[in-house]
Ligand SMILES: NC(=O)C1=CN([C@@H]2O[C@H](COP(=O)(O)OP(=O)(O)OC[C@H]3O[C@@H](n4cnc5c(N)ncnc54)[C@H](OP(=O)(O)O)[C@@H]3O)[C@@H](O)[C@H]2O)C=CC1
């Protein structure tokens with residue numbers, strides 16, 4: 001099948017390489033040093049899904065209308081990246097689209113821009129690290145969750161799940177919208193590593209940082225509850241467990257980030273937000289902790305820890321300097 005991947009970074013590079021390895025004809029879009037490296041040497045994949053090099057076609061925009069499109073940019077780039085590719089001969093409208101993205105907004109955006117397309121979201125628990133152009137290292141190999149809407153996984157979802165599963169483990173997800181919220185709770189793992197420069201595992205192992213992370217998760221769950229969200233089942237988490245978590249004393253609640261760390265394993269993972277900062281790029285934080293702040297304001301729920309984390313990530317973006325755990329915690333305590 002002819003598959004286009006817009007944004008061949010960490011996850012885009014991973015899916016492009018695995019789909020190419022499974023025999024599909026893959027074209028990727030990339031920019032700058034990444035485009036140059038992929039054109040010169042292909043995408044080198046290492047770690048959890050094995051070693052391989054995918055010699056894929058790489059361009060700034062897709063050159064031919066694909067049969068399936070994966071949109072794999074960070075949330076802040078997604079709409080512009082999709083628009084840049086809509087001028088391909090024959091257009092993109094009507095092409096099935098899978099939006100591989102954290103946050104809450106990606107699928108709705110694709111549906112708005114491509115009304116004749118079947119649009120799905122894909123939630124990845126894979127941890128993919130990309131800090132050198134052309135190279136992606138998988139530090140956690142895990143299934144990804146494909147779906148759309150709030151009901152049971154439909155026939156089209158199951159069709160694409162079956163097709164993708166020949167290349168990479170994919171599960172058809174019921175209540176996808178609720179699962180996006182559950183993934184957003186998991187993504188409370190991202191902010192503090194981006195502020196401190198530590199790995200996700202180091203942050204969760206650090207007493208003070210783990211407590212702050214647990215507080216950010218609790219705020220996020222409270223916002224979801226206030227909005228009437230039914231959290232989707234993802235990676236051992238679900239509606240009952242997250243609601244129970246929201247009522248636990250905060251000290252006990254720390255079992256939540258600890259269980260996420262346990263599932264991630266021991267291979268150091270920077271998280272996708274810190275990787276952007278290390279490449280000197282803007283982060284996605286406004287669509288992660290920042291989304292919790294916005295949704296919280298609309299639902300009348302205070303989210304001071306998420307607001308402080310969002311502000312600190314932007315500060316590191318500007319300064320290029322990570323904060324020590326002590327300094328980060330003092331700033332969060334002062335704000336909260
Ligand atoms: N990495 C991970 O382990 C995980 C990531 N995710 C989520 O998946 C999504 C993708 O993340 P990730 O793969 O880490 O992101 P990356 O930043 O690694 O990759 C995104 C790529 O898209 C490129 N891009 C952006 N705009 C355009 C454009 N207009 N045309 C062509 N290329 C473009 C970027 O290029 P440039 O570098 O030039 O900006 C970059 O190479 C995010 O929502 C993230 O939160 C979810 C789970 C795990």
Ligand SMILES: CC(C)(CO)C(=O)C(=O)O
Pocket residue numbers: 102124125126127128186187189190200269270271272273
């Ligand atoms: C689950 C996790 C933290 C994996 O790295 C992720 O979603 C991300 O980095 O954005």
